[in-house]
Amino acid sequence: MKNFKYMSLMLALVSVISLGFISCDDDDDNDTAAPAIVMDEANIEDGFICVKADVAAPGRTAAIQITVTDATGTTTKVTKDVTDAKYIGVLNIDGFHVHVDIDGKNVAVGDLLKLKVTDANGKSTVAQKSITQEEDDDDE
Amino acid sequence: MKKIYLSLILLCALSACSSSDDDVTKDMTAPEISSEGIVAVPIDCQVFKRGEVIPFNYLFTDDTELGAYNIEIHNNFDHHTHSTTSTDCTLDAKKDPVKAWVYNKDFAIPAGVRSYTARHDIAIPADIDPGDYHFMIRLTDRSGWQKLHAVAVKITE
Numbered sequence: 001m002k003n004f005k006y007m008s009l010m011l012a013l014v015s016v017i018s019l020g021f022i023s024c025d026d027d028d029d030n031d032t033a034a035p036a037i038v039m040d041e042a043n044i045e046d047g048f049i050c051v052k053a054d055v056a057a058p059g060r061t062a063a064i065q066i067t068v069t070d071a072t073g074t075t076t077k078v079t080k081d082v083t084d085a086k087y088i089g090v091l092n093i094d095g096f097h098v099h100v101d102i103d104g105k106n107v108a109v110g111d112l113l114k115l116k117v118t119d120a121n122g123k124s125t126v127a128q129k130s131i132t133q134e135e136d137d138d139d140e
Numbered sequence: 141m142k143k144i145y146l147s148l149i150l151l152c153a154l155s156a157c158s159s160s161d162d163d164v165t166k167d168m169t170a171p172e173i174s175s176e177g178i179v180a181v182p183i184d185c186q187v188f189k190r191g192e193v194i195p196f197n198y199l200f201t202d203d204t205e206l207g208a209y210n211i212e213i214h215n216n217f218d219h220h221t222h223s224t225t226s227t228d229c230t231l232d233a234k235k236d237p238v239k240a241w242v243y244n245k246d247f248a249i250p251a252g253v254r255s256y257t258a259r260h261d262i263a264i265p266a267d268i269d270p271g272d273y274h275f276m277i278r279l280t281d282r283s284g285w286q287k288l289h290a291v292a293v294k295i296t297e
Contacts (some may be wrong), residue, residue, distance in 0.1 A: 044235060045218070061286050085246045086210035090171070091284040095222050095276075134218065 032059040035117040037127035042113040043134040049100040049113060050134070053127065055093040059119030062088065066100055067114045068107055068131070077105050089120075109133050152255045167283035171202035180258060182275050187294045191266035198289075199275060203283035206249045209258060215240035216272040222290040227271035229292045231272050240293070241268040251282075270297045 041052035051066060064082040069075055080100050087093055100113075111131045118124035162178050175183075181197045188194055200206055217235050241264065275291040 039294070049142070050220075084210075086212075086278050086286075089284060090280055091288045092286050094286065094288045095224075097222075097276075122261075139187070 007061060032119070032121060034045075034123040035059070035061065035119050036126040037115055037117055037125055039113075039115060039127045039129040042109065042129040042131045043129060044102070044109060045099075045134045047103045048101050049131060051096070051098045051106065051113060051115065053096045053115055055096055055117055056081070057091060057093075057117060057119045058125055059121040061090050061093070061117055062122075063116075063118040063124075064088070064121045065118075066098065066118045067116070068100065068102070068105070069112045071110045071112060071130075073112055073114075075112065077107055078102055107131065131140065153180050157268045167281065167285065168292050169203050169280040170285040170287045171200060171206055172198050173277055173278045173279050173287055174201065182291050182293045185294070186290050187296060188264055190264055190268060190270060192264050194262040194264060194275075194293075195209040196262055196272075197259045198258050200249070200258060200279050202254055202281040204254070205251070206253050206256055207279065207280045207282045207284075208248050210246050210276075210278040211243065211244075211260075211262070212276040212278070213241055213243035213262075214274055214276070215242075215269065216274050216292065217269070219272075221275060222276070222288070224288060226289045229272075229294070232294070233288065235269075237269055237270065239269050240271075241253060241265060241273065242281060264295060268295070 011042040035055060035057040038054045040054065041050060043050045049068065056062065064087055066078075066080045066082060067076055070077065078100060080098075082098055087096060109131055112128050113131050114126050114128040116124055116126045156257055176199055178197055178199050180199075183189070187253065196211065215237050216231070217237055217240065219234055229238065247258065252287050271291050271294070273295055275293050277289040277291070278286060279289075282284045
């Protein structure tokens, strides 16, 4: 009987310790929100598209890809992986600014530019903007 | 005695993870780009000549640890703006670039540093288009927080 009581006590103890460790396990890495993107600009200029955006990536940026498709999103015309060190491994990008070469790619006003940001946890977000022509006035 | 012994084990086990160290070490602050105590170069509306050198000089600080920085220079012949650029400088007329200057370089900061004075001589090519340029400084701390400081400069013949 004494042995049974002791065994029960040990079992309860092991259970409590296990639960204690599980309950306070640090799962911050998986709780971070997916990247957030605010697209500011996707303008056709002289042979390139000027892309501007702001990015917040609580899980740190790991990969950034720009894709240009037709207006319906079905035909891909240009793909560019952005690998600049200044944009990778960061929590925030204020003033993301990249030029995408479109010479000979038949890109036109109204096509879609998609900006995909993937963080270090594998979470990704895609923001898109209809491509416009660079404005000519001084108030842009 | 046995109960006391077991209670102590339980207490130790739970207290080992009762508080997260992350709360203490988590960096929530972006680094700073400043001119405190130094003569910062370049500053808004500063004018340089082709063939000269820009004696870049800025102070970087962070509350935990600095990481790296990037300097990028591109033309502003189309009068675009960035969130931190001055709009008070007098701009030349808009024009199309012929041979605009493009500079883009990453720099590392020694590990464990919270204050760092960055000083470089950046040579301006003698054959580039003169005109308005943006000088972009992008500072990242070890945690990944980034700060952008954009400066409007002019390069003359």
